[in-house]
Each structure stands twice: as structure tokens, then as C-alpha cells.
Amino acid sequence: MRSAPRGWLGVAAVASATFTVVTSEMLPVGLLTPIGSALKVSEGTAGLTLTVTGVVGAVSAPLLTPLLGRFDRRTVLCALMAVLAAGNLLAAWSANFAVMVVARVLVGIGMGGVWAIAAGLAARLVARKAIGSATSLIFSGIALASVLGVPAGTYIGELADWRTAFIAVGALALVVLVALAVLLPRLPAEQGVLLGGVMRLCGEARVRTGLGVVALLVTGHFAAYTYVRPVLEEVSGASAGTIGTLLLVYGIAGVAGNFAAGAGAGRSPRSTLMVISAVLATTVVLVPVLGGSLLTAGVLLAVWGLSYGGVSVSTQTWLLASAPQAREAVSSLFVGVFNAAIALGALTGGLAADGAGATAVMWLGGVLGVAALAVTALGKAPSSGRH
Structure with missing residues (x-):
């Protein structure tokens, strides 16, 4: 006990x-x-x-x-x-x-x-x-x-x-x-746990879907977030000090989003991640469109932080509920995909920024967010977040 x-x-x-x-x-x-x-x-x-x-x-x-x-x-x-x-x-x-x-x-x-x-x-x-x-x-x-x-x-x-x-x-x-x-x-x-057993989990439809959502959301987020400073400087004319304040607002909202999403994912991982994907994709795309005002940029950064703050706990809840008999194995896959997506997001964001300008990374992040929404909606999901 x-x-x-x-x-x-x-x-x-x-x-x-x-x-x-x-x-x-x-x-x-x-x-x-x-x-x-x-x-x-x-x-x-x-x-x-x-x-x-x-x-x-x-x-x-x-x-x-x-x-x-x-x-x-x-x-x-x-x-x-x-x-x-x-x-x-x-x-x-x-x-x-x-x-x-x-x-x-x-x-x-x-x-x-x-x-x-x-x-x-x-x-x-x-x-x-x-x-x-x-x-x-x-x-x-x-x-x-x-x-x-x-x-x-x-x-x-x-x-x-x-x-x-x-x-x-x-x-x-x-x-x-x-x-x-x-x-x-x-x-x-x-x-x-054998390495083959870890890899075999990828054959489970719910695990495969969850890992796909992780890859798309995290890659999309880091493609955009890695270059948020030059975007804010270009769109809103924000100074270094102001950007620091905006990112602090983003971070605080992220902590709140973590706990809010944890409660929601426990009831329905699919619904929670659909909301997160939709809000994140919409917010990222709106930054270069509506971020000319520092107030609007601050609101968008707060909503962005609130949505992305729930990604880790929601996707982990999805994966643990998908493979409750192999918690460590599925968690190791989660960590591997998550960290690979961070590196891929920074890389693809850099290519987009160099090729089409800083604001292009926001559109890239938005497209990947929409793709995550589609995978979440159409893929096989656990019925609840209990594990």
C-alpha cells in the first residue's frame, strides 16, 4: 500500500x-x-x-x-x-x-x-x-x-x-x-526490457499515433520558437529587454498549461491534444499577422505557452495509457522521439529562416501543428488517460 x-x-x-x-x-x-x-x-x-x-x-x-x-x-x-x-x-x-x-x-x-x-x-x-x-x-x-x-x-x-x-x-x-x-x-x-521489445512497441497503433503527434508538435514548436526573437524584433520592433519579458510570460503560461492539460489528458488524451494542436497552430501563425502590437504579441505568446506547456504531459499520458504494461519502454521511446524532434525543429526552422525569412518559420510551425491535429483526430487513441 x-x-x-x-x-x-x-x-x-x-x-x-x-x-x-x-x-x-x-x-x-x-x-x-x-x-x-x-x-x-x-x-x-x-x-x-x-x-x-x-x-x-x-x-x-x-x-x-x-x-x-x-x-x-x-x-x-x-x-x-x-x-x-x-x-x-x-x-x-x-x-x-x-x-x-x-x-x-x-x-x-x-x-x-x-x-x-x-x-x-x-x-x-x-x-x-x-x-x-x-x-x-x-x-x-x-x-x-x-x-x-x-x-x-x-x-x-x-x-x-x-x-x-x-x-x-x-x-x-x-x-x-x-x-x-x-x-x-x-x-x-x-x-x-529488451531492445527488441522497445522497438516492437512501435507496431502498436496507439503508440505509433502518439509518437507521430509528439514528432509533429515538438518539431513544429521548435521550428518556430527557436527563432521567436528575430520574428518579434522584425514584426513588433521589440527590444531585447521586452523580448525577455514576453518570454517570461510565455514560460509562466507554460507551467499553467502543463497542469491544465494534465487534468484534461487524464480524462481524454485525444480531446486534450486536439485542442492543444489547434490552439498552437493558430497562435503560431497569428504571431507574424497580429504581432505588430506589443500587447497583442504578449497575448499570443501567453496563449502559445499555455498550449505548448501541455504537450509533454498530454502525449506522455497518451503513451502510458497505450502501453501500461511497458511504461519504461514506451517512456524511453517518448524521450527519444521528443529530443530528436527538438533537434529537427531547430534544423528545419533554420533552413526556413535562411531560405524564406524569419516569419516563414511561424508558417512552418503552423503547418506542422495542423498535421498533428489531423493525426490526433484520425489515429488510434486510448479511450482514457488512465494507466
Whole structure:
């Protein structure tokens, strides 16, 4: 029988882990210029620190799950947080770019493994009726990383230097490791998972549909969001300070969207994702059309954040309900596709921006959002989000 207080403390610890891994992944966003200067590479090359981590996370998630075998998941999470801490601390002491790449590979391994395991743990920590809320709390760590984690890292970099920012996140990973060790119960592996078993899940129609929706929504979002700053500068004439405020509004709305969508997806994943897809596609397309006013741009960014904030928890709920007997395996596929879509979105957005101008990325994001809506409506879906 699960202890309610202990279970929720465990959920909070897991949420802190997702916050830490996503902060670690995205930390270079606000530090590219000083990193490039210190390591004597261009900002474009420094940006590969994000690409490397994303690609490694996408590959490691489905590969690590079979390799973890029968190890207790509390022990595994603690070990992965140690790898994450090591990656951040090595990044802080990088003497050249090659060492930084090795460090970011370690961060990718830790991130992919932690996210794959954490995504399905709510069902093992709280009562069945609370699984939706617990899953939302775990995924709130991802949303909060964008609102608090990355800006905090950038702020530390400004106050001290970029190496101190990596040391701070490495230290946070060690604190979270201790919290996981103390607050989580023993979590024996539910069943052995083979790589072939992970891949066979792609043959399940509901899983295949869910992964397709993840790929389309996340690719579309990052194709547009990666280039939101030049779009806002071009369309609304926003200054750097104003854009920072607009993105903070976006992030806060994203946290709210995470919890709202978690409640809705527990009842009907299909309906929730149809609303998310429609709103996201419409909002992204309207940014270059109606974003000339800063007030309108702020409203559109808030609605965009509200819709995208619900993508992670809704799609994860869909996939867990589609394969309740293989939570870790389907979660590893989810993490792999999600991270691959982030990389693909940034790449295709860059090609669109270079070829047709910055505002073209918004139209690309809108088209992919409409495609996600069609797949959600027409594909095979779980009857409810219970798992």
C-alpha cells in the first residue's frame, strides 16, 4: 500500500530531477557567447553543445532502458544524476571544446536516462486516482526549467562567469541525488526490457499515433520558437529587454498549461491534444499577422505557452495509457522521439529562416501543428488517460 505523504515527496524529488536535467540540457542557451570566447570557437560551433546533448539524449533513452535490466530504479536514478553532475562539472573545467563535447555527452546520457525513467514513475508512487496530478507535477520540472532554470543559469553567468553556472547546476544535481536517495522508496524493476521489445512497441497503433503527434508538435514548436526573437524584433520592433519579458510570460503560461492539460489528458488524451494542436497552430501563425502590437504579441505568446506547456504531459499520458504494461519502454521511446524532434525543429526552422525569412518559420510551425491535429483526430487513441 502506497503511503500518500511519502509518495508525494517522492514525486516532488522526481520533479526536481526533471527540472535539473532539462536545465542542464538548455543551460548553454544563455551562455553561448562567453563559452565560444573562452574555448576559442564561434557561437555557431558553441551551439553544438545543445545539439550533441539532444542527439545523445534521443539515442540513449531507448538504449539505456534495456541495459538497466533488473536494477532498482531508485539506484539507477541516483547513478544517472551522478553522471549528470559529472558532466556539468567537467563542462565547468573544460580547457578546450573537445572536453566540452565529452562533458555534454555525459549530460545527454544522464538526461535521456532520467527522463525515460521519471516519466512513468507517478503510477508507482501515488494512488491510481492521483496519477494524472502526479504526472503533471513530474513534468512541471520541465516547464519550470525554461522559466527559472535557464534564466538563473544565465544570471549566474553574468554575476560570475559561465563556468560558475555549470558548477552551480552540477551541485544542484548532487543535491537532487541525495533527495532521490532519501525520499524515494525502493523501486524494483517491474520487468526486464529488451531492445527488441522497445522497438516492437512501435507496431502498436496507439503508440505509433502518439509518437507521430509528439514528432509533429515538438518539431513544429521548435521550428518556430527557436527563432521567436528575430520574428518579434522584425514584426513588433521589440527590444531585447521586452523580448525577455514576453518570454517570461510565455514560460509562466507554460507551467499553467502543463497542469491544465494534465487534468484534461487524464480524462481524454485525444480531446486534450486536439485542442492543444489547434490552439498552437493558430497562435503560431497569428504571431507574424497580429504581432505588430506589443500587447497583442504578449497575448499570443501567453496563449502559445499555455498550449505548448501541455504537450509533454498530454502525449506522455497518451503513451502510458497505450502501453501500461511497458511504461519504461514506451517512456524511453517518448524521450527519444521528443529530443530528436527538438533537434529537427531547430534544423528545419533554420533552413526556413535562411531560405524564406524569419516569419516563414511561424508558417512552418503552423503547418506542422495542423498535421498533428489531423493525426490526433484520425489515429488510434486510448479511450482514457488512465494507466
